[in-house]
Amino acid sequence: MKRLLKGGRVIDPANGRDGAFDILIEGDVIARVGRDLPVDGDTTVVQIPAGLVVTPGLIDIHVHLREPGQEHKETVATGTHAAVVGGFTAVACMPNTSPVNDNAGVTEYILKQAKAANLARVYPIGAVSRGQNGEQLADIGELRAAGCVAVTDDGRPVATALLMRRALEYTQMFNMPVIEHCEEPSLKGDGVAHEGLQASALGLKGIPGECESIMAQRDIALAELTGGLVHIAHMSARQTLDAVRYGKARGARVTCEVAPHHFILTDERIGAPVPYDTNAKMNPPLRETADRDAMLKGIADGSVDVIATDHAPHHLDEKHVEFDRAPFGITGLETCVSLCFDRLVHAGVVGLPRLIELLSVNPARIIGVRGGSLAEGAPADISVLAPDLAVTVHAASMVSKSKNTPFDGWTLRGGVAATIVGGRTVYVNAAVPGLAL
Amino acid sequence: MKKDLLGIGDLTRDEIYRVLDTAVAMREIGERPIKKVPTLRGKTVVNLFYEASTRTRTSFEIAEKRLSADTLNIAVSTSSVQKGETLADTAMNLEAMSPDMIVLRHASSGACHLLSRICKSRIINAGDGMHEHPTQALLDAFTIRQHKKTIEGLKVAIVGDLLHSRVLRSNVLLLTKLGAEVWVSGPPTLVPRGIQQLGVKVSTSVEAAIADADVIMMLRIQQERMQGAYFPSLREYFQLFGMTRERVRLARPDVIIMHPGPMNRGVEIASDVADGPHSVILEQVANGVAVRMAVLYLLAGGVEDEAAA
Numbered sequence: 001m002k003r004l005l006k007g008g009r010v011i012d013p014a015n016g017r018d019g020a021f022d023i024l025i026e027g028d029v030i031a032r033v034g035r036d037l038p039v040d041g042d043t044t045v046v047q048i049p050a051g052l053v054v055t056p057g058l059i060d061i062h063v064h065l066r067e068p069g070q071e072h073k074e075t076v077a078t079g080t081h082a083a084v085v086g087g088f089t090a091v092a093c094m095p096n097t098s099p100v101n102d103n104a105g106v107t108e109y110i111l112k113q114a115k116a117a118n119l120a121r122v123y124p125i126g127a128v129s130r131g132q133n134g135e136q137l138a139d140i141g142e143l144r145a146a147g148c149v150a151v152t153d154d155g156r157p158v159a160t161a162l163l164m165r166r167a168l169e170y171t172q173m174f175n176m177p178v179i180e181h182c183e184e185p186s187l188k189g190d191g192v193a194h195e196g197l198q199a200s201a202l203g204l205k206g207i208p209g210e211c212e213s214i215m216a217q218r219d220i221a222l223a224e225l226t227g228g229l230v231h232i233a234h235m236s237a238r239q240t241l242d243a244v245r246y247g248k249a250r251g252a253r254v255t256c257e258v259a260p261h262h263f264i265l266t267d268e269r270i271g272a273p274v275p276y277d278t279n280a281k282m283n284p285p286l287r288e289t290a291d292r293d294a295m296l297k298g299i300a301d302g303s304v305d306v307i308a309t310d311h312a313p314h315h316l317d318e319k320h321v322e323f324d325r326a327p328f329g330i331t332g333l334e335t336c337v338s339l340c341f342d343r344l345v346h347a348g349v350v351g352l353p354r355l356i357e358l359l360s361v362n363p364a365r366i367i368g369v370r371g372g373s374l375a376e377g378a379p380a381d382i383s384v385l386a387p388d389l390a391v392t393v394h395a396a397s398m399v400s401k402s403k404n405t406p407f408d409g410w411t412l413r414g415g416v417a418a419t420i421v422g423g424r425t426v427y428v429n430a431a432v433p434g435l436a437l
Numbered sequence: 438m439k440k441d442l443l444g445i446g447d448l449t450r451d452e453i454y455r456v457l458d459t460a461v462a463m464r465e466i467g468e469r470p471i472k473k474v475p476t477l478r479g480k481t482v483v484n485l486f487y488e489a490s491t492r493t494r495t496s497f498e499i500a501e502k503r504l505s506a507d508t509l510n511i512a513v514s515t516s517s518v519q520k521g522e523t524l525a526d527t528a529m530n531l532e533a534m535s536p537d538m539i540v541l542r543h544a545s546s547g548a549c550h551l552l553s554r555i556c557k558s559r560i561i562n563a564g565d566g567m568h569e570h571p572t573q574a575l576l577d578a579f580t581i582r583q584h585k586k587t588i589e590g591l592k593v594a595i596v597g598d599l600l601h602s603r604v605l606r607s608n609v610l611l612l613t614k615l616g617a618e619v620w621v622s623g624p625p626t627l628v629p630r631g632i633q634q635l636g637v638k639v640s641t642s643v644e645a646a647i648a649d650a651d652v653i654m655m656l657r658i659q660q661e662r663m664q665g666a667y668f669p670s671l672r673e674y675f676q677l678f679g680m681t682r683e684r685v686r687l688a689r690p691d692v693i694i695m696h697p698g699p700m701n702r703g704v705e706i707a708s709d710v711a712d713g714p715h716s717v718i719l720e721q722v723a724n725g726v727a728v729r730m731a732v733l734y735l736l737a738g739g740v741e742d743e744a745a746a
Contacts, residue, residue, distance in 0.1 A: 197631030203546035203568030203603060206630060274554075276547030320525050322545030324566070 002026050003423070004039055008048030008384070011055050013353050014361050014373040023054065025380045028422035032376055049434040051388060052417050055356045056374050057089025057381030059363035060333060062154075062179075062233055062257060062308035065091070065122070068109060069098025074313040074401045076113035076122060079333070082311070082400035083120035084427040086333040087416035089381035090121035091311075092367055095132065096155040102127035102138040104146035111147050119426050120419075121381070123149040123369055128167045128178060134159025137166060144174045149367040152179035154233060157215050164219060168228025177229040177255070177366060182215035182240060183284070192324050194285040198267040202276065204323065209237030209291060212284055216240045220247035220254050231366055232256040234310045236284035238294035245303050255366050257306035260339040261286065261330060261406065263295040269406055276323040279406045282312065283328035299358065300349050306366060307358045309336045313402030334398050335407050338391045341414020345387065352387070380423035386432050389415035438735055441560040443549045444569040445610035453578070453611060456731050460579050463734070464727035466503060477506035477737055481536040484510045485527070486563070487543040492698050492722060493563050493573075497540050500729035509536070524548060528555045537737065541565070546603075559736050567601050573697050574607035576728040578615065580721050581652055584693050589616035594646040594688075596678055597656025597705050598667075600627040604697045605656060609635050622646035623656075623678065626667040643678050650688040654695045655680055658705045671704050680706045685715060693717045 003025045010021040010033070022037040023030060039045055048054060060083065066074040074082075076093075083091045093110065095101035101110065107124045114122035126143030130136045132153045140151055151171060158164040158180060167178045188211050193199040195206025216232050220243055223230040232244055235258045247254040261282065266289050269280040280286060298304040312329025319326050340359065344350050350358070360383075364372030371381055395408035418437045419427040425437045438455075439447045448456070466474055482501045486494050494510065501508040524543070528551075531539060538559045541549050546566030553560045564570040581588055593612050599605050599621050609632075612619050619637040621628070622645075633639055640646045647653050658674060668674050685692065694706075694715045702708045711718060 195630050197634050200629035200631050201606070201635065203566050203606060205567075208630075275550045317523075321523055322543070322551060323547045324545045 002043040004037060004043050004045045005054060006045055006047055007050060008052040008054045011053055011353050011356050012374040013357050015375055018353055023374060025423045028380055030374055030376055030378050030380050033374055046437055048384065053352060053385040053387055055383050055385060056360045056372050058087050058359045058383045059090045059371055060088045060309050061092040061306060061363045061367055063091040063093050063311040063333065064313065065093040066313060067097060067113060068106065072315050076110060077117040078399065078401040080114060080117045080119040080122060082333040082398065084419040085399050087337045087383045087385060087419055088120055088333060089383060089419060089421045090123060090371060092123040092125050092149060094154045095125055095127040095152065100127050100132050102130050104142045107143055107146035107148055120421060123367060125150045125152055125179065127151060128153045128158050129163060132156065134163060137170060140170055144176060149369055150177045150179050152181065154179060154181045157181050157183050161218055161222065165222050165226060168222055168226040168230060172228055175368060177231045179231045179233050180219050181233050182212045184211050184214045187211035192281060193270055194267040194287045196267060196288050198271055202271055207285055209239050209287060212237045213239035213243050216243045220252050223247065223254050224250060224252040229253045234259050234284060236262045236287050236291060238291045241294055241298045241303060255305040257308040258295050258304050259308060259310045259332060260336055263292060263299060264339060264343050265406060266292050277406065278319045278323055278326035279330055279404050281323060281326050281328055282330050296349055299344065305362045307340060309333055313400055314404050315402060319404050331400050331402055331405050334400060335393055335405060337385065338412040338415045341387055342412040346413050380420060382420040384418040386417040387414050389432060391415040441553045442571055442732060442736060443553060443560065443562050445571050445574055445607050450614055453615065456575055456735060457579050457582060459731035459735060460727045463730035467726055472503050473505060475505045476734055477504035480506045480737055482506045482508050482538045482540065483531055483536045484508060484540045487513045490542055493542060496725040497563060497729050500726050500733055504730055504733055524551060525555055528552045532556045532558060561732060561736065564603055566603065568603050569607045570603040571607050572729055572732055573604050574611040576721060576725045577608055577695060578611055579724045579728050580695065580717055584717065585651055588612065591617045591651040592620065592649060593617045593652040593654060594620045594622060594650040595654045595656065596622045596643055596646060598627045598658050598662060599623045600629050602656045608654065609637055620646040624668050643684065644687055647684060647688045650692055652693055652695065653680065653688060655706050657699065658701055675704055680710050682707065682709055685710055695721055
C-alpha cells in the first residue's frame, strides 16, 4: 500500500526542505521525498490543499497520561487521542502515576495500553528515584531496557544535589537526559501563585521566580560537573532562562522547554475574567509580563529548545474547589498548535520552520527517538497543519478526559488538519475542506 | 449595589458613603430600648463560618436579628464539612433551601467568589483567607469618620503582619479610594510583594509610618509566624513594632488607635495603649453591628425600597 502526498508546503528543517515536495509513504515509512515524484499503479495520490503545511510529526515531551492509577483524569487511550487531535504523533509521558513508573512493570503496562490505543506513539519517562522519593536511584537500566527514553522526578525536583549528581552520571551509560522539574521546596512552601502584585492583591501565597531558577542553577552546575544531560522542564521565570543561557554558553549539556501558557498568559489571568479561576493554577505558576516576554524572546533567539505542553489533566470535581485547594495543572495537547500559530507565527515571533524545530526536531533529538525528520526511510509520522484555519477553543468538546483549560472560548488562527502515525491516518479535521486523507 | 459584597472592589465611592451614612441610622436603632426593626422580616440569612470567629459572627448575628431576619448559623465543627463535603456542594445544598443571603467566613482566599458563582443568594464576605474582610474595613471607616468627620486627607498608618492580613487589603482599598494617605509598616518578611502599587507608602520604620498620623491601625501578630521565620521572637517584634505610649506620642495628639481584634497584648500593642485614651477598639466592635446592619439592609434591596417609597 503506497500513498503519495502531493501539494502543500513541506517544512522539514532536519533535511533543509521548505517548499513544494511530494512525499511517498510506503507501509509505515517514508519511501521517497522529491519534486513531482512518478506515480505507479498501486499508489493512491492524496492531494494536499494549497495553504496547508506538511511537517515531521509533532512530539510533546511533557505529558501526564495519568495511567496507571488516575484513570478518572486521563488514560493512555484518551490522552493519545487528545495528542493526535492536537497534531502530535508522539508524546513522552511523565512517571508520577500511581504506582510511579519506576520499574519495568509499569513501563510495560503503559506501552501495552499505548499499543492497544494505537494512536500516538508513547515514550514513557521513568522516575529518577524509587517511588520518586528522592532517596535511592530507580532501576534506570531496567527502565531503559523496557522502553523509557528519559528519567525525571517530575511533580517535584530531584531531592538532593547528590542524587542529581548521581543521576546525571549514571544516565550517561544510556545517553538519556535527566528532565528536571525545577523548584526549591522551601521557597515554594505552600505557595499557589506567582509572588507579585496579583498574589498580594488576591491574598494568595506566592512562589517567587527564584524558586525555579535556584534549582536550575544547581542542576546546570551539576551538568557541567558531570557532563550529564539535563533538560529543564516547563520553564516559567526569566531568571531560569538566564541560567540556561549561562549554562549553554559554558558548554554544559543543558536544554529547556517552555509551555504555551507561560509564553501567552500572565498571573493577571488568576484575577480576571473569572476571579480565582482554578484553570489558571498550574505549577510553575503563571508569572508576570516580564517573564512572559522573556519566554517569547528565548523562543525567538533560540535559547528555548522545545515547546512542550505539560498536559496535566484534572477532573472537574478536583478543580471545582477553593483556589488554594485545587490541584496544579491544565490540559495542553489540543490547544498547543493553535496557540503556537496564533501567538508565535502570526504574531511574528518565529517563522514556521523554527516552530517545527521547537515542536518536532528538537524534542526528538532531546529524548533520542526517531522522528523530527521526513528523511527517506524514516517512520511515516507526519503532521498536516492548517496555518490559517479559524479555531475556537471549546473545552467541553475536547477529547481529553479532562477539560481544565484556561483557553476555553479563545478564537485563534491556525490549527491541525491531519495526523499520520506510521503511515496511518489517525486524525482528520473535518473543518478543513478538501482533505481526503 | 452589586449582587454580592465580596470585597471593597465591589463598591464605588458613593456606595461606600451610602453604607456609612446608612450605618448612622442603624446605630441609632441599637441605642433604643427595643433594638429591633422589621426591615428584613421574612428574609433568611445563613452565617456559614468555616473558621473560628467570635466577634464577626456575633456581630453579624446581632445585626441580622435587629433587622428581624431569620438567621441560621453553620459552624464548621457541626456541619457535614467534616464528612468531606466540598464547599461547592455545601453551597448547592444551601441554595436549594433558598436563603436570601449567605455570610461566609473561610480560610481560602476567593472562597466567596466560588460561592457567588454557584448561588443566587447574595454573598457577604466575612473574611476569606488572606484576601479581604470588607465589613471590617467599612466599620473601620465608620469609626474613623465618627472621630475625624472625613477620611480624605488623613494619614492612616497600618502596622503589623501585612502579608497575611485580609483586614489590611480591604482597608488599603477602601482608604485609598476615599483619599486617605495610607502608610503600612511591618518587618520586610511580612510585607506583600508589590503592595506599593496599591497606592500605599511602605516603611519598615514604625516611627516613620506613625509620625503625625491621624489614625493608627494595628494588625494581629500570630504566634505561629515565628515558625515560618518571619521574625525571631515576640519580644523582638514588640521592641521594633509594638505600639507603646512612647511611640503613640509621635502621632498627632488626637490620634485614634484601632485594632480589628483579637488583640495580643504585649505583642503588637501595649495594654496601656489598648485601654488608653486614644483607643477606639471597643467602639469599632460596637460600630460593627451598625455597619453590618447597613450592609445587610442595602444588599437586601434597601435601594429598591427607597425607590418604591
